[in-house]
């Protein structure tokens with residue numbers, strides 16, 4: 001087990017900076033996600049921590065030990081890749097035993113460790129099969145088994161669930177979280193899926209263009225996004241953004257309100273009211289999404305009962321004052337400001 005401290009980390013490919021002055025302090029036993037769009041540098045950062053990529057500047061410490069000059073084997077870190085990379089000609093047992101054989105451990109120790117990993121993951125009945133005879137979820141478990149079998153200081157996972165179908169993804173992420181709790185191991189989990197990061201993590205590092213935008217617990221990232229990028233990346237459907245002056249705010253600001261906080265309302269007292277034309281009602285199971293055109297902007301809202309609503313008609317939406325966020329139009333930083341207008345009603349032009 002280890003804490004991981006990254007300071008002033010810079011990484012370039014040729015002349016192109018890919019990681020730009022990163023600082024991150026990860027506690028022992030924490031479950032951390034690196035979350036961001038494709039190409040933002042998540043895998044590169046993970047590979048720098050694992051020792052598969054060299055860093056250009058900065059330091060990486062495990063506990064208090066500088067490890068940026070150590071090779072991957074000396075770091076005692078386990079990595080699980082998206083494609084699992086199991087050896088096709090080896091049985092599950094031999095795949096899991098492989099890292100221990102490389103360490104030249106004796107057969108009794110190897111047997112014990114493999115049995116332990118198989119037990120933790122519930123894959124004992126599969127030990128004599130070849131990878132070709134396993135389902136996607138089973139292969140994933142074997143890859144995790146091979147990773148944890150030598151008691152690594154940290155487990156790093158690069159989009160490990162992206163090859164699985166939707167329902168299996170949800171089941172496997174629960175298993176990964178259970179395993180992390182049981183082993184009390186430090187986990188770094190790379191994903192571009194905000195929901196996955198939200199449900200799994202103790203803290204999420206939201207990344208964009210090689211820079212960590214915010215590093216905080218899931219609900220803090222959701223409720224107090226550092227900037228407009230984080231606000232838009234976390235939460236589904238995406239937060240609505242409107243020029244604030246439309247809603248009685250100052251120019252130079254963007255107002256943000258999440259679809260789940262914006263609901264049809266007849267009479268409202270205080271908070272934000274938006275009136276416009278209902279364009280579309282989209283069923284989404286327990287509630288429905290409403291697309292409403294307000295002053296030339298399409299705004300998304302939710303409602304539980306759409307009876308009485310028809311597209312083409314006028315509709316008024318309401319959000320309470322504390323659901324409203326503000327961002328600087330320039331740069332997108334969140335402005336810590338409360339929605340003050342008690343009777344602000346924005347109508348379609």
Ligand SMILES: Nc1ncnc2c1ncn2[C@@H]1O[C@H](COP(=O)(O)OP(=O)(O)O)[C@@H](O)[C@H]1O
Pocket residue numbers: 013018036037038039040041042043044045
């Ligand atoms: N080996 C490499 N050589 C050159 N550029 C690379 C290499 N690996 C990644 N990159 C570039 O670095 C950036 C970050 O990539 P990556 O870390 O894979 O992003 P992510 O995992 O967030 O999708 C991308 O622009 C990518 O094209």
Ligand SMILES: [Mg+2]
Pocket residue numbers: 042043044
């Ligand atoms: Mg990647």
